Amino acid sequence: MTDKKxxxxxxxxxxxxxxxxxxxxxxxxxxVSEMTVSRVLRNRGDVSDATxxxxxxxxxxxxxxxxxxxxxxxxxxxxxVAVIIPSLSNMVFPEVMTGISEILDETPLQPxxxxxxxxPEKEEEVxxxxxxxxxxxxxxxxxxHTEAATAMLKxxxxxxxEIMDTDGEPIDSMVGISxxxxxxxxxxxxxxxxxxxxxxxxxxxxxxxxARKRFEGFTEALAKEGIEIVDQEFYSGGSALAKGRELxxxxxxxxxxxxFLYFSxxxxxxGGLLHCLDEGIEVPGRIGLAGFNGVELLDGxxxxxxxxxxxxREIGRSAARIxxxxxxxxxxxxxxxxxxxxxxxIGQTLRRR
Amino acid sequence: MTDKKxxxxxxxxxxxxxxxxxxxxxxxxxxVSEMTVSRVLRNRGDVSDATxxxxxxxxxxxxxxxxxxxxxxxxxxxxxVAVIIPSLSNMVFPEVMTGISEILDETPLQPxxxxxxxxPEKEEEVxxxxxxxxxxxxxxxxxxHTEAATAMLKxxxxxxxEIMDTDGEPIDSMVGISxxxxxxxxxxxxxxxxxxxxxxxxxxxxxxxxARKRFEGFTEALAKEGIEIVDQEFYSGGSALAKGRELxxxxxxxxxxxxFLYFSxxxxxxGGLLHCLDEGIEVPGRIGLAGFNGVELLDGxxxxxxxxxxxxREIGRSAARIxxxxxxxxxxxxxxxxxxxxxxxIGQTLRRR
DNA sequence: ATGAAAGCGCTAACAC
DNA sequence: GTGTTAGCGCTTTCAT
Numbered sequence: 132m133t134d135k136k137x138x139x140x141x142x143x144x145x146x147x148x149x150x151x152x153x154x155x156x157x158x159x160x161x162x163v164s165e166m167t168v169s170r171v172l173r174n175r176g177d178v179s180d181a182t183x184x185x186x187x188x189x190x191x192x193x194x195x196x197x198x199x200x201x202x203x204x205x206x207x208x209x210x211x212v213a214v215i216i217p218s219l220s221n222m223v224f225p226e227v228m229t230g231i232s233e234i235l236d237e238t239p240l241q242p243x244x245x246x247x248x249x250x251p252e253k254e255e256e257v258x259x260x261x262x263x264x265x266x267x268x269x270x271x272x273x274x275x276h277t278e279a280a281t282a283m284l285k286x287x288x289x290x291x292x293e294i295m296d297t298d299g300e301p302i303d304s305m306v307g308i309s310x311x312x313x314x315x316x317x318x319x320x321x322x323x324x325x326x327x328x329x330x331x332x333x334x335x336x337x338x339x340x341x342a343r344k345r346f347e348g349f350t351e352a353l354a355k356e357g358i359e360i361v362d363q364e365f366y367s368g369g370s371a372l373a374k375g376r377e378l379x380x381x382x383x384x385x386x387x388x389x390x391f392l393y394f395s396x397x398x399x400x401x402g403g404l405l406h407c408l409d410e411g412i413e414v415p416g417r418i419g420l421a422g423f424n425g426v427e428l429l430d431g432x433x434x435x436x437x438x439x440x441x442x443x444r445e446i447g448r449s450a451a452r453i454x455x456x457x458x459x460x461x462x463x464x465x466x467x468x469x470x471x472x473x474x475x476x477i478g479q480t481l482r483r484r
Numbered sequence: 485m486t487d488k489k490x491x492x493x494x495x496x497x498x499x500x501x502x503x504x505x506x507x508x509x510x511x512x513x514x515x516v517s518e519m520t521v522s523r524v525l526r527n528r529g530d531v532s533d534a535t536x537x538x539x540x541x542x543x544x545x546x547x548x549x550x551x552x553x554x555x556x557x558x559x560x561x562x563x564x565v566a567v568i569i570p571s572l573s574n575m576v577f578p579e580v581m582t583g584i585s586e587i588l589d590e591t592p593l594q595p596x597x598x599x600x601x602x603x604p605e606k607e608e609e610v611x612x613x614x615x616x617x618x619x620x621x622x623x624x625x626x627x628x629h630t631e632a633a634t635a636m637l638k639x640x641x642x643x644x645x646e647i648m649d650t651d652g653e654p655i656d657s658m659v660g661i662s663x664x665x666x667x668x669x670x671x672x673x674x675x676x677x678x679x680x681x682x683x684x685x686x687x688x689x690x691x692x693x694x695a696r697k698r699f700e701g702f703t704e705a706l707a708k709e710g711i712e713i714v715d716q717e718f719y720s721g722g723s724a725l726a727k728g729r730e731l732x733x734x735x736x737x738x739x740x741x742x743x744f745l746y747f748s749x750x751x752x753x754x755g756g757l758l759h760c761l762d763e764g765i766e767v768p769g770r771i772g773l774a775g776f777n778g779v780e781l782l783d784g785x786x787x788x789x790x791x792x793x794x795x796x797r798e799i800g801r802s803a804a805r806i807x808x809x810x811x812x813x814x815x816x817x818x819x820x821x822x823x824x825x826x827x828x829x830i831g832q833t834l835r836r837r
Numbered sequence: 838a839t840g841a842a843a844g845c846g847c848t849a850a851c852a853c
Numbered sequence: 854g855t856g857t858t859a860g861c862g863c864t865t866t867c868a869t
Binding site: 163164165166167170176177178179182201203204205206207 | 854855856857860861862863
């Protein structure tokens with residue numbers, strides 16, 4: 132037990148009611164008008180060095196933090212860009228965010244992230260919430276939105292960039308890749324390599340339109356070659372790596388003649404690969420494997436998985452650039468459409484012919 | 485560099501740069517005073533069903549989105565919680581975010597994320613920016629901040645929760661684990677299992693105080709047992725998995741007598757594990773391995789890595805709860821200190837004795 | 838149950 | 854260069 136010294140309160144000393152400081156406080160402390168203080172703090176217009184110094188010193192010693200709410204209301208300018216994405220937990224959107232930040236860091240704009248968990252209603256909610264802060268632009272994943280969300284975006288009056296996907300009509304601008312084409316190209320590469328009995332493993336995500344489109348493009352291109360998918364399996368929840376192992380085991384047991392597995396993402400693909408290595412199943416001879424995304428994370432695997440790079444960072448950069456240029460007037464035209472080309476990475480799980 | 489196909493614009497589509505709607509518009513459209521419209525839209529006070537319906541219908545058909553900037557200025561209430569974290573790309577903070585969202589979803593509060601890239605000056609910047617929007621609370625990673633940042637947090641007048649780490653004095657509240665203790669406990673487990681020649685592989689991050697503290701706790705506990713680290717290596721950049729392989733190879737070549745490797749995170753640990761499996765190095769007999777974080781992502785590996793769960797989601801939940809309860813007055817006292825206990829997961833890379 | 842008036846803290850636009 | 858005057862679109866408060 133330790134001593135407890137009670138220090139008597141000193142009632143003379145008033146702890147200043149922590150009202151946030153205002154421009155007026157800085158104005159009074161520096162003996163300069165509010166307006167001039169405002170000018171100094173925003174580096175606007177001509178201010179003499181003398182007053183500038185006075186103001187800056189006062190602001191600093193007081194610890195003044197400007198109130199952007201008031202500033203935004205007065206100027207109807209908000210340096211926020213709403214970024215609406217389905218998830219943070221799968222490595223793809225953090226990379227998009229990186230791209231966005233790289234560009235916005237050189238502007239006064241700031242990204243604000245909202246997450247929808249792949250739920251259309253949640254997207255609508257998040258969008259409403261963000262628009263109510265009157266951002267200078269919106270970057271939103273996907274081309275599929277609820278009717279209400281679409282209406283809000285159209286009515287927002289700010290640049291809107293729909294990202295990731297170009298298979299559809301954008302509300303304003305769009306930047307992404309064609310997932311249908313990505314699926315088709317992977318199918319062609321697989322067939323060209325001589326595989327015939329192809330299986331598919333994916334996420335159970337009716338609302339992941341991009342995964343769906345890849346799958347559609349994939350089966351469509353196979354159909355053109357007269358090939359039909361031998362078997363398929365879907366998962367939800369849990370560690371993708373573990374699920375990849377598990378499902379690969381399941382599907383190979385059920386359909387032993389499968390000689391290729393296309394995975395809807397690299398993580399479950401890596402799981403499948405590890406399963407094959409474990410079981411001594413020869414890759415890419417006995418069976419070929421391919422994923423999607425090109426996640427750098429997996430570069431350390433014993434065998435490099437075939438995949439397709441989704442250009443995530445570049446998507447973020449282009450989207451941010453479109454917004455930034457529209458906001459600063461450099462290139463004020465909306466309605467831009469940028470389709471990036473994903474690059475096939477053969478890796479070591481797709482045999483070369 | 486990738487192809488960039490610019491699809492020609494559709495010039496028909498023009499974004500009507502309309503003036504955003506205001507309460508007044510809804511008021512006029514419904515024939516109800518602005519004040520009553522405001523009441524309806526916020527479910528405040530008594531409004532007759534008749535007028536409520538009129539207002540709601542008008543707002544909906546117009547597509548009115550309230551202006552939170554004006555609302556916040558008038559009410560000096562902002563339902564935003566600033567969340568300031570070092571990075572989005574390492575799986576740990578997304579999980580913290582999940583925990584935060586789980587709790588805030590049941591309140592009117594909304595998280596707004598800022599990323600610092602482990603740079604103190606950037607943290608200061610981001611914090612200043614966020615505080616200038618007058619959020620209702622701040623959740624910030626770590627206990628180490630610049631002097632200016634500390635001053636801002638103290639002066640903000642809102643609840644502040646410092647998360648992840650409890651080895652130090654918080655500005656207001658804190659929630660986390662003791663990384664020093666985590667390092668110590670891992671050291672003890674390793675020694676108890678009979679390992680003697682211990683190496684360390686980590687990130688080259690002088691500014692990652694938590695990794696540093698784990699390392700300090702680790703070496704300190706080893707010292708108590710009369711053991712000193714045999715060799716160490718640090719990396720930066722690139723795929724952690726690949727770096728883990730590479731560094732493990734390097735260090736084992738240089739110090740062949742090493743019988744245990746402690747990694748500063750699970751990702752490089754997994755890389756090390758894969759290297760050992762590849763090379764036929766017997767784990768955990770010939771060499772033992774342990775990481776840190778307990779990332780579910782790796783559950784699919786052929787051998788489960790020993791690690792320590794950092795309770796990331798629970799940290800997020802507790803932090804959000806502290807803010808929420810202070811904001812709604814349920815439990816208005818700040819200065820809370822919550823230390824969670826990380827659990828050691830022996831896995832299969834630490835021999836049992 | 839509804840309305841009128843007075844700001845919230847800042848900036849645009851204009852004076853001086 | 855610097856100051857003055859009106860708002861920005863809401864909510865608070867007080868009246869009716």
